[in-house]
Every structure is written in C-alpha cells, then in structure tokens.
Amino acid sequence: MNQSLICPRFEKAMNILSKRWTGLIIYQLLSGPQRFCNIESAIGISGRLLSERLKDLESEGIVKREVFPETPVRIEYSLTEKGRSLEPLMKEIEKWSQTWLEPENSKE
Template identity: 75%
Template sequence: MNQSNLCPRFEKAITILSQRWTGLIIYQLLSGPQRFRAIESSLPISGRVLSERLKDLEQHGIVKRDVYPETPVRIEYSLTEKGLALEPVLKKVEAWSQEWLDVEEPS
C-alpha cells in the first residue's frame, strides 16, 4: 500500500471538508446559529444527508448542537471555535471562486 507524502493532518482536514455539502453547511453557519429547517431550506440538500453531515461535524468538534427546553423543543446548530476558525479559509475559497470560476448556465 502506498503511503501518502501529504501531512496527515492536512489530509484529514481535506477528507472532512471534501464530504459533499460539508463546506456549504459550515459556510451557512458562519452567519450564526440556525435551526435545522433553516439550514435545510437554504441548501439543496435532503434532510437525511443534512442530519448525517451535522452529526459528523459535531463529532469532529466543528459544529455544536444546542437544545433549548422549550415547548416545542428548540434545537440550534452553531459553529464551535474550531468551526469558526475555518472562516478565513472559506472566505479565501469564495474570493478565489469569484476571480477564477465561471458559473455555467443550466442547459
């Protein structure tokens, strides 16, 4: 089996961020805490996939889930300090995309 020449931490970071929808979910949460339905309605993603991604991000310490004991129960998702540290990275990707990528018109 071939060993990667990449830094293992860099490789792990890319593996986490390259999961489909993960970067967009993090980007969406940069604007502040949001409820599940708000995130779901802002992205073209199924509830099942969003739930899986949020659980993964929570396990990695990037997203936190806050449950408020109200009636009905309110659950909000927000970025942790670790998640907020991704803001400059995502903003640089956004700037790069604005300069270098064209959005293809749907056919």
C-alpha cells in the first residue's frame, strides 16, 4: 500500500471550503464589507443558508460581523485577516476557471 494519509490541516481546510456556498461567500466578501441582503442577492443563496454559513465562518474566525446601531440598524460582514489570506487561493480558482472552463448557462 502506498497511501500516505492526508494531512489533518489540509483535510480541515477542505471541510471548510468544500461546504456548499462557503467559497462564494468568501469570494464575494473579498470585494469589501457588505450587508446580509447584498451577499444574498449577489450569489443567489437563501437567507436560511446564508445565515448558517456566516455563523460557521464567524466561528472559524474567517468572517467578522459588525453591528452599526444606526437607524435602521446596519449589520456588516467582512473578512478577518484569516479570511483575507484566502485571496491567493480564490485567485487561483479564478485563474483555473478562466483557463479550463466554459461558462455554462444551462443546468448541465
């Protein structure tokens, strides 16, 4: 057997990144802090899942939630340093997708 077991940190990273929507949320937040409903409509996720994912990402220290007690209250989500450090990775995905994928309109 030549299998070397996979590194637990790599596996953990994959667990985070391979959850549906996580990547798109991080990518979307790279363009700057923004509100719940903005992310929601930009990537086409439902409120239910966005709420869930943002909590996950917050607990991973990747996303920061800030409440501005204005009127009406404004809540902004942004990337932490840990979150912003995923930018090179996102750029790699972008690069790969530009080189190897055709845009698809239909639901394959």
